[in-house]
Amino acid sequence: MRNLVAIPVILLTVILQSAVISRVYLLSGIADLPMVMLAAWALQEDVDSAWHWAAATGLFVGFISGISWIVPFFGYMAIVFLARIFQKRVWQAPLLAMFSITFVGTIIVSLLSIVTLGFVGVPLPISDVLGLLTLPSVLLNMLIAIPVYAVMRDLARWVYPSPEVE
Amino acid sequence: MALALGGYFSSASNVFTGSLVNLQTWFSARFVAVQDFLTSPRDIASLRQRNIELEGEVAELQAQVIQLQQQVGKTQILAALVDFEQANPENRYLAAAVIGRDPSPFLHYVIINRGSNDGILRGMPVVTNQGLIGRIDAVIADAARIQLITDPASSVNVRLQNAETEASLVGSVTGDVTLQLIPQDINVQAGDLVLTSGLGGGYPPDLIIGQVVNVRSRDFDLFQQATVQPVVDFNRLEIVLVIVNFKPVDISPVEPAPAP
Numbered sequence: 194m195r196n197l198v199a200i201p202v203i204l205l206t207v208i209l210q211s212a213v214i215s216r217v218y219l220l221s222g223i224a225d226l227p228m229v230m231l232a233a234w235a236l237q238e239d240v241d242s243a244w245h246w247a248a249a250t251g252l253f254v255g256f257i258s259g260i261s262w263i264v265p266f267f268g269y270m271a272i273v274f275l276a277r278i279f280q281k282r283v284w285q286a287p288l289l290a291m292f293s294i295t296f297v298g299t300i301i302v303s304l305l306s307i308v309t310l311g312f313v314g315v316p317l318p319i320s321d322v323l324g325l326l327t328l329p330s331v332l333l334n335m336l337i338a339i340p341v342y343a344v345m346r347d348l349a350r351w352v353y354p355s356p357e358v359e
Numbered sequence: 360m361a362l363a364l365g366g367y368f369s370s371a372s373n374v375f376t377g378s379l380v381n382l383q384t385w386f387s388a389r390f391v392a393v394q395d396f397l398t399s400p401r402d403i404a405s406l407r408q409r410n411i412e413l414e415g416e417v418a419e420l421q422a423q424v425i426q427l428q429q430q431v432g433k434t435q436i437l438a439a440l441v442d443f444e445q446a447n448p449e450n451r452y453l454a455a456a457v458i459g460r461d462p463s464p465f466l467h468y469v470i471i472n473r474g475s476n477d478g479i480l481r482g483m484p485v486v487t488n489q490g491l492i493g494r495i496d497a498v499i500a501d502a503a504r505i506q507l508i509t510d511p512a513s514s515v516n517v518r519l520q521n522a523e524t525e526a527s528l529v530g531s532v533t534g535d536v537t538l539q540l541i542p543q544d545i546n547v548q549a550g551d552l553v554l555t556s557g558l559g560g561g562y563p564p565d566l567i568i569g570q571v572v573n574v575r576s577r578d579f580d581l582f583q584q585a586t587v588q589p590v591v592d593f594n595r596l597e598i599v600l601v602i603v604n605f606k607p608v609d610i611s612p613v614e615p616a617p618a619p
Contacts, residue, residue, distance in 0.1 A: 211459035211470060218594075221533045223464045258461050259468040259496060259504060306465045315512045317465070317532055325533055326464050 195352045196242055202348070203250050206230050211257055221321075222329025224337050227254055228302060231269050232294040233342040235276035236287055237349035247273040261309050268302040275301075288342065295338045296331055303327040436488075436598050443488035444600070450563070452486075452600040453477060458502070465532055467510035469493075469596055474501045482561070482607035485599050490567035490590040491515070491555060492599060494607070503601075508568065509534045509593055516558040517568060521551045525558065528568060528587065538571065538585040545583070547574045553587050560608025 210226045217223065227250045235243035247269040254269075255262025275297060279290040303326070307317055437454070444452050453473060461468035473479050475498045483495045485505050493513065496506040508515055509530040517528045517538065524545045526538045541547055551571040557564030569589040576583040 207462065208459075210462045215460035215462055215464075216594075221464060225462070227462070254462050257459075257470070257504075258463050259466045259506065259510075260461075260463045264463070306463060310465060310511070313512070317511065321531075321533055322465075330464055 198348070198352060199242065199246055199249065202230075203227075203246065203253060207250065207253050207257060210254075217333075219329035219333055221325040222327065222331075222333060224333035225299065225302065225330065226337065226341070227265075228269060228272060228298050229295055229334055229337055229341045230345060232272050232276050232298055233291060233338070233345035234349070235273040236280050236290055236294065236342070237346060237353075238280065239353035239355070240349050243273045243276070244270070260306060261313075264302065264305045264309050268298075268305045271301050272298040288339065291338050291342045292335060295334045299327065299331045299334050303330070433598070439488040440598060440600055443486075450602045451604040453479065453603045454598055454600055455503075456598055457596045461504075465511070467507040467513075467530060467534060467593070468496065469505050469507065469599075471503050471505060471599060471601075472501065473601065474499050474503050476500050478603055479503050479601055484562050484566070484602045484605055484607075486566060486602065487591055487596070487599055490569070491562065492591050492593065492596065494562065495601065505599070507593055508589070509536055515562060515568070516556045517553050518556040519545075519547060519551045519571070520554055522547050525556050526585075528553065534593065536569070536587045536589055538587055539582060541583040541585060543576065543581070543583060547571060547576075547583060547585055549573055559610055562607075563602065563605050 206227050214224050214226050231243065231247050231250055234240055234246055248266065251266030251269040252262060254265035258265065272294060276290070276294050279294055280287075283290045283293075303322070307319070307322060310317055440452075440454060444450075455471035455473040455477075457469050458472050459470040461470075471485075479495060479498055481495050481498055485492050485494060491508060493505045493507040493510070495503050497504040506513055507530070508528065511530050511532045513530040515528040516525065518525045519538075519541075522545050524542060524547075526541045528536055528538055530536050538547075538553065549571055553568045553571065555562040555564055555566040555568065567590055569587045569591075572586045572588045574583060574585045
């Protein structure tokens with residue numbers, strides 16, 4: 194039943210992204226709160242619903258955004274996939290895993306956006322995209338990674354309480 | 360007594376009165392000190408209480424000032440929009456507030472709080488009192504998405520007022536807008552005004568877009584290019600006007616098919 198918290202959390206995250214985060218620029222880059230939230234959620238040990246969260250968030254972002262739904266949907270799925278791998282490999286250093294996923298995830302979503310927009314004929318100079326958009330976005334995502342990770346860790350403990358030892 | 364008060368016994372009374380005055384001064388000073396000691400703690404407590412009350416009032420007033428400043432800002436924007444509407448009576452406008460931006464940094468879209476319930480349709484142009492900002496790209500019941508002219512996929516047919524020529528204005532991923540397809544034989548100068556031409560039926564004619572900032576003309580190019588400074592500050596969009604009586608023309612059936 195507590196899994197239903199996904200609905201308000203995803204709604205709130207995407208609304209915050211559109212109303213607030215998207216207005217805070219560094220050069221032309223902005224942070225991607227839904228992506229960081231999903232990475233933090235998928236890195237939690239007991240969480241088994243990360244795929245559902247990624248699908249729902251991807252579709253909702255695709256609905257709001259002008260970009261094709263393919264980009265957020267498959268981008269977020271790839272991030273959950275990576276997070277699951279990292280969570281098993283570097284489980285002793287969750288913050289290192291969080292930073293790594295944030296970095297790689299931003300690059301993946303950027304690449305997917307470039308490819309998708311290229312298919313529909315939108316001209317994107319790669320040097321501009323990398324220097325003015327992708328790298329600043331990476332930095333902003335790194336900045337919000339730690340607080341988002343802390344919030345999602347507390348949320349995961351509430352949704353999946355560990356059995357008490359007697 | 361009268362003689363003493365008149366100062367006739369001054370030499371005789373100096374010693375006596377001087378001692379009295381000194382004694383009274385000593386008593387007075389001690390009394391004031393004791394009074395201060397007895398009354399000051401009560402005063403500090405009441406002052407602290409009063410200070411807390413005043414600080415509360417100051418905070419309340421500061422909040423009111425901020426609210427009023429926001430209202431003044433909004434009123435100024437609305438007044439400017441009303442002026443614009445009165446100056447352009449040929450169009451019917453619907454005001455809408457900008458409530459968000461596109462979550463993707465690659466695109467330049469904004470979201471407004473009016474939708475199909477308010478009569479908004481896809482393709483309607485959107486302006487502010489300063490000039491054109493874009494057109495409606497998608498609509499739901501109570502909201503709509505606007506594709507800004509700075510979007511990399513946006514293309515607007517424009518004319519240069521001073522040069523009497525037409526060109527195409529395209530956006531970019533960084534938000535800069537560029538004029539393309541300017542014939543080489545046209546003399547374009549910085550400061551030339553850029554307006555919509557109305558060609559293609561996507562936008563009504565004569566909406567202001569911006570001014571030419573610089574021109575790039577090379578002999579081996581087929582066309583000149585120019586950078587345009589838009590008149591609208593796209594980072595500070597708050598309230599916009601949708602032109603609701605403009606029906607965009609769909610020219611896709613008459614567009615030539617791409618060569619195989």
